[in-house]
Amino acid sequence: MRHTKTVVLCLSSALALAACGKSENAEVSRTLKGVNVIDESNLNDIMLSAADPNEAVTYFQRTAGENPDRIDVQRGLATSLIRAKRATEGAVVWKRVTEHSEATHEDRMSYADALIRTGDWDRAEAVLDDVPPTIETFQRYKLEAVVADSNKEWKKADSFYETAIGLTTKPGGVLNNWGYSKLSRGDYREAERLFGEAITYDPTLFTAKNNMVLARAAQKNYTLPLIQVTQIERAQLLHTMALAAIKQGNTNEGKDLLEQAIEAHPRHFEAAVRSLKKLDG
Numbered sequence: 001m002r003h004t005k006t007v008v009l010c011l012s013s014a015l016a017l018a019a020c021g022k023s024e025n026a027e028v029s030r031t032l033k034g035v036n037v038i039d040e041s042n043l044n045d046i047m048l049s050a051a052d053p054n055e056a057v058t059y060f061q062r063t064a065g066e067n068p069d070r071i072d073v074q075r076g077l078a079t080s081l082i083r084a085k086r087a088t089e090g091a092v093v094w095k096r097v098t099e100h101s102e103a104t105h106e107d108r109m110s111y112a113d114a115l116i117r118t119g120d121w122d123r124a125e126a127v128l129d130d131v132p133p134t135i136e137t138f139q140r141y142k143l144e145a146v147v148a149d150s151n152k153e154w155k156k157a158d159s160f161y162e163t164a165i166g167l168t169t170k171p172g173g174v175l176n177n178w179g180y181s182k183l184s185r186g187d188y189r190e191a192e193r194l195f196g197e198a199i200t201y202d203p204t205l206f207t208a209k210n211n212m213v214l215a216r217a218a219q220k221n222y223t224l225p226l227i228q229v230t231q232i233e234r235a236q237l238l239h240t241m242a243l244a245a246i247k248q249g250n251t252n253e254g255k256d257l258l259e260q261a262i263e264a265h266p267r268h269f270e271a272a273v274r275s276l277k278k279l280d281g
Helices: 002-049 053-066 071-083 087-098 105-117 121-129 138-150 154-165 172-185 188-201 206-218 231-247 251-264 270-280
Strands: none
Touching (some): 002 053, 002 071, 071 087, 087 105, 105 121, 105 138, 121 138, 138 154, 154 172, 172 206, 231 251
């Protein structure tokens, strides 16, 4: 009997220790899970801002597969696809995000943005129309402006561009878009001014520099503007201006600009050499 009591006592102690161990393990698991959520959140931010876009896509695809119901992961995947210039896939994922119970108006505007990138203007406009007019954000007016542009509703586009510019501290991209709109309408002087303003906000915006050269060339002004450029950018801008001059029938100016572009480039400028050979031929 005494032996039995001893065995029971030992078993009780073992069970108590096991229960204690399970409790501790559960507590550790909960703690680690909390840490993992924090770490994962930080990692998501890093992948969206610093990682290579295609690496970010791979990361979010894997994470979305493990957590299909998490809207933040789906947003990360959609954003990464757009960054990787995979707009068609991005639009599909953004659509899925907008159908989530926790979707916001910002998500719907991101979906509209993805649709614009794929050229689906009608659906983009329909998605924007579903966003309440009380949502007055920079993204809203930027998208409304380009949609109005596509419909050739110039007054609406100008109004939306102007409003968007007033809602951001970094209007370089919007000013470039507005300038391109003016360029397409044939208002070359105003386009040149807007491109110049875009560059003052973002001196690295090469698209605006290139567009500014096109606006000047359209006015038969074949001199580069006084803007900050690298040696390679200078060569590329001279090449753009040369092609514009040739297209307008000003062959001599174009040939001279091509020669300047070849000379300005720090390495072999194959595109300009090819253009010059074609012109001589």
